[in-house]
Amino acid sequence: MLQAIILVIAQVTVLLTVSPFLVGLIRKVKARLQLRRGASVFQPYADLAKLFRKQPVLSTTTSWIFTVTPYIVFASTLTAGLLVPTFISQNPMNFAGNIIALVYLLALGTFFLILAGLDAGSAFGGMGSSREAIVASLTEPAMILSIFAIALTNGSTNLSTIVHKTALLDGVATDPSPQLMALASLFLVALAETGRVPIDNPATHLELTMIHEAMILEYSGRYLALLEWAASLKLAVFLSLIANVFAPWGIATTAAPAAMMIGVLVYLAKTAALATVIGMIECMFAKLRLFRVTDLLGVAFILGLLGLLFFYTLRS
Amino acid sequence: MLNLLWILLGSYVVGILLPFCLPRRAEVQSLSAGVPAVVATSAGVVLGLLGLTSSGFITGSLASTIPLLAFAIRIDPLAAFFLLTISLAGLAASIYALGYVRHFDGRASVSTIGSLFNGFLCSMTLVVLADNGFFFLIAWELMSLLSYFLVVTEHEKTEVRYAGLFYLIMTHVGTAFIIVAFLILFQGAGSFSFEIFRHPNQSLPEGMRTLAFLMALIGFGTKAGIVPLHVWLPYAHPAAPSHISALMSGVMIKTAIYALIRVYFDFLGGQFPWWWGFTVLFLGATSALLGVMYALMEHDLKRLLAFHSVENIGIILLGIGSGMIFHSYGLKELAALGLVAGLYHTINHAMFKALLFLGAGSLLYATHVRNIEEYGGLLRRMPWTGICFLIGAVSISALPPTNGFVSEWLIFQSLFLSYQLPTAFLKLMLPIAAAILALTGVLALACFAKAFGISFLALPRSTHARHAEEVPAPMRVGMGILAVFCVVLGVAPMVILPLLDQVVAPLAGISIQGKVLAMDGWALAPVNVDFSSLSTPTLALLLMALALLGWGLAVTFGGHRRKRRYKTWGCGINLTPRMEYTATGFVQPIKRVFSTVYQPTVKLETEFLDESRYFAKRRRFEFHIEPIFEKYLYDPLVAFFTTLADRLRVIQAGSLHLYLTYIFVTLILLLLLAV
Numbered sequence: 001m002l003q004a005i006i007l008v009i010a011q012v013t014v015l016l017t018v019s020p021f022l023v024g025l026i027r028k029v030k031a032r033l034q035l036r037r038g039a040s041v042f043q044p045y046a047d048l049a050k051l052f053r054k055q056p057v058l059s060t061t062t063s064w065i066f067t068v069t070p071y072i073v074f075a076s077t078l079t080a081g082l083l084v085p086t087f088i089s090q091n092p093m094n095f096a097g098n099i100i101a102l103v104y105l106l107a108l109g110t111f112f113l114i115l116a117g118l119d120a121g122s123a124f125g126g127m128g129s130s131r132e133a134i135v136a137s138l139t140e141p142a143m144i145l146s147i148f149a150i151a152l153t154n155g156s157t158n159l160s161t162i163v164h165k166t167a168l169l170d171g172v173a174t175d176p177s178p179q180l181m182a183l184a185s186l187f188l189v190a191l192a193e194t195g196r197v198p199i200d201n202p203a204t205h206l207e208l209t210m211i212h213e214a215m216i217l218e219y220s221g222r223y224l225a226l227l228e229w230a231a232s233l234k235l236a237v238f239l240s241l242i243a244n245v246f247a248p249w250g251i252a253t254t255a256a257p258a259a260m261m262i263g264v265l266v267y268l269a270k271t272a273a274l275a276t277v278i279g280m281i282e283c284m285f286a287k288l289r290l291f292r293v294t295d296l297l298g299v300a301f302i303l304g305l306l307g308l309l310f311f312y313t314l315r316s
Numbered sequence: 317m318l319n320l321l322w323i324l325l326g327s328y329v330v331g332i333l334l335p336f337c338l339p340r341r342a343e344v345q346s347l348s349a350g351v352p353a354v355v356a357t358s359a360g361v362v363l364g365l366l367g368l369t370s371s372g373f374i375t376g377s378l379a380s381t382i383p384l385l386a387f388a389i390r391i392d393p394l395a396a397f398f399l400l401t402i403s404l405a406g407l408a409a410s411i412y413a414l415g416y417v418r419h420f421d422g423r424a425s426v427s428t429i430g431s432l433f434n435g436f437l438c439s440m441t442l443v444v445l446a447d448n449g450f451f452f453l454i455a456w457e458l459m460s461l462l463s464y465f466l467v468v469t470e471h472e473k474t475e476v477r478y479a480g481l482f483y484l485i486m487t488h489v490g491t492a493f494i495i496v497a498f499l500i501l502f503q504g505a506g507s508f509s510f511e512i513f514r515h516p517n518q519s520l521p522e523g524m525r526t527l528a529f530l531m532a533l534i535g536f537g538t539k540a541g542i543v544p545l546h547v548w549l550p551y552a553h554p555a556a557p558s559h560i561s562a563l564m565s566g567v568m569i570k571t572a573i574y575a576l577i578r579v580y581f582d583f584l585g586g587q588f589p590w591w592w593g594f595t596v597l598f599l600g601a602t603s604a605l606l607g608v609m610y611a612l613m614e615h616d617l618k619r620l621l622a623f624h625s626v627e628n629i630g631i632i633l634l635g636i637g638s639g640m641i642f643h644s645y646g647l648k649e650l651a652a653l654g655l656v657a658g659l660y661h662t663i664n665h666a667m668f669k670a671l672l673f674l675g676a677g678s679l680l681y682a683t684h685v686r687n688i689e690e691y692g693g694l695l696r697r698m699p700w701t702g703i704c705f706l707i708g709a710v711s712i713s714a715l716p717p718t719n720g721f722v723s724e725w726l727i728f729q730s731l732f733l734s735y736q737l738p739t740a741f742l743k744l745m746l747p748i749a750a751a752i753l754a755l756t757g758v759l760a761l762a763c764f765a766k767a768f769g770i771s772f773l774a775l776p777r778s779t780h781a782r783h784a785e786e787v788p789a790p791m792r793v794g795m796g797i798l799a800v801f802c803v804v805l806g807v808a809p810m811v812i813l814p815l816l817d818q819v820v821a822p823l824a825g826i827s828i829q830g831k832v833l834a835m836d837g838w839a840l841a842p843v844n845v846d847f848s849s850l851s852t853p854t855l856a857l858l859l860m861a862l863a864l865l866g867w868g869l870a871v872t873f874g875g876h877r878r879k880r881r882y883k884t885w886g887c888g889i890n891l892t893p894r895m896e897y898t899a900t901g902f903v904q905p906i907k908r909v910f911s912t913v914y915q916p917t918v919k920l921e922t923e924f925l926d927e928s929r930y931f932a933k934r935r936r937f938e939f940h941i942e943p944i945f946e947k948y949l950y951d952p953l954v955a956f957f958t959t960l961a962d963r964l965r966v967i968q969a970g971s972l973h974l975y976l977t978y979i980f981v982t983l984i985l986l987l988l989l990a991v
Contacts, residue, residue, distance in 0.1 A: 012865070055878065060884070061883070071867060074862065078865070096858065118902075121773075121893075130897065144754035
């Protein structure tokens, strides 16, 4: 019990500290590829500290939904983060929910963000909310199918069980093609869910092209800080998910201190690598028109379905 | 327990008769109908719980002089579960009605509404308690007729009369199919007693069983609102007074689910080929997806909710259909899981849909309009209605830790466990059904974000909304009860699942109680702990703890800062409601992406000023989506029957001599036949 509590606290700490770094890293990679020097990778921490100290301005139009949303989004994203193994494969909160619970916890945050976007009464917020709704509806089926492909190959939908088994090379399939399909599908889903290019542009300054940023346009001060932190947490959750489900090696499989130290370092390396890839993608591609996003997420859906088909045809 | 049954039925009878015997004052009349209804539904709740927990059945029977008819009642776990569901929703609705019915004073007879309300609840109760086919059909017909009378409460409006007629025709077509199904069962049994239906003297041939399956599916499917038989729902449910809509949408359509389970698992003994289950699953997936898609385009709050009933019936059928598929392959544990999931969603949907309809009723009461484009900013003016509606919206969107999430999660698990099935076709179809369920879930989320966001947030969009006031206490209490149940059913699945297991064990032939709960009941782990687990109480605690952590971090890093309030930036001009995003605008991207389904027609006519083409004098925007089922399925059918009737009119010429000839000819023919 005590060990479980310590591990939960450790997991929360790791997620909270690592997530702004990942955002900073993506920005740095982008800057270097654009031949700029760019801000330090630790700039997001300074931004958060600054925002927390600022006085929040609330719109007179808003209701209490607007003020509770940052807390709900922060809490639901962090709870989702507790269901994903980061540096140790035997996650103490494994019993609390499987990957479906994770999807729906993130949806809880999305729901309240959409509401908050509508609450201020500005057209920009509503536009962001409306677009978030369509992007979310297109990602979810693809995500469920890719999850199912993963669940089948590992015989579980519980993330810790999947990661632990794979890390110990227990019952690993000889042909990785279902996993590869699922990986591709989940990666596209991750780009959409975390609001990255080519679906959304986190660095945009033009309200008409924003999705996530438009919903949180009216936020300031500590509320904005919590939402920014939650957004980077969501990125960390998806990167941990991809890194540990498809390549869990190096993760601590026991609660021994030495193994956990290595686990933390390996986790940092893996997520940093993925963040670099995202940074490169952000440089190489332009943002898609909203109605072209359908095609991209349709591809993600088909990839998930192919993963499933490959699994069944390979087995029989 | 028999005493409770008498209290239950006695109070309903009192509630039916009393309102007519008292002076014509709205308060007295609504109390005289409401108090018996509260007593009866409370008795129903207790009786339902007793029936679920006790091992024996309660049976009672009154013989009648009509052959084949016996007023037989049996409370087995399945009946008890539906009795509990009906009574819980009924309890909330009857308390709500105490405040709501005043709204009709002067426009409709309060005593009639009260009396019909009691009669409607009583007939639904009898439908699930009946233990005789004939008695069941009488109760079923009473339920349909009484709800029809309630639908046409505001019969002075043309669209209400149209809705009523549509409903009446559809429900009777459904009843005709049900009668055929029961006659087939009767043929095997030689009696209308359900007990003999269960153990017939001679078992039915395969063809007849299939026919009974199809007839029951069409008949009960009409009541349940399965696509393409759903067309009456969006007309009839919104037309009724809101507490009646809550009962129709929340529980009346569930009696069809009850009857389907009763017929397939009880009467036909769970012996069926896989394609029965697949048909149910397919219809479920179609209903779920199309229901939510049409709901998204709807801006009349009550019609929107009615379409969501189609969606949720689909979700329930996904659970039951997967259960049937597993059952026909002998995978009893999984079959039980599918049924448990379906039934769990049944009671959950009863709670949140009744809650949402009551919420819609409160909005109607406060603003006198149903179009959400005319709401806005109501959370400030109606805080209690707002929070109840929000809880309902979160539940129906299946977000943790509320009840809708738990049951959809269970349905996901039963669809995921399809890899144990032997055929490749089904192995692939069930995950696709899961993907459809995921799409449905997130579209429902979008739809309720729209419904809540446009109605309750931002600035009031009309004078109606600006002058809205919070509804009276009984209405708030009615909604509050259901809101509490939405949360309780979500965070306490360990209490609910053993009860559902009681219901399902005799049907699936196996008890899965020990296999669904893990960690002393704190987590759900269907069939296999390694495969999946979920603990909503833990998730709820974590959510609260981490929200506190967020607050703590904000205070630690930033200290206590006074908030400043200032108006929203409107690009330099003052913000008006006309600048807000509308519901139509909100769903525009969805409409565009799924335009194959919607086939939308958009018309924009602009009248320009004579002086210049750059200034518009007036703009007219028209938008509607193609009602595919009505256009391509029902209109041709109606046209066919109208032509047929026209042709047949020839024989009804109105001449007495001709009719006498008919009688003579018939007589001769009969005599010839007799020889």
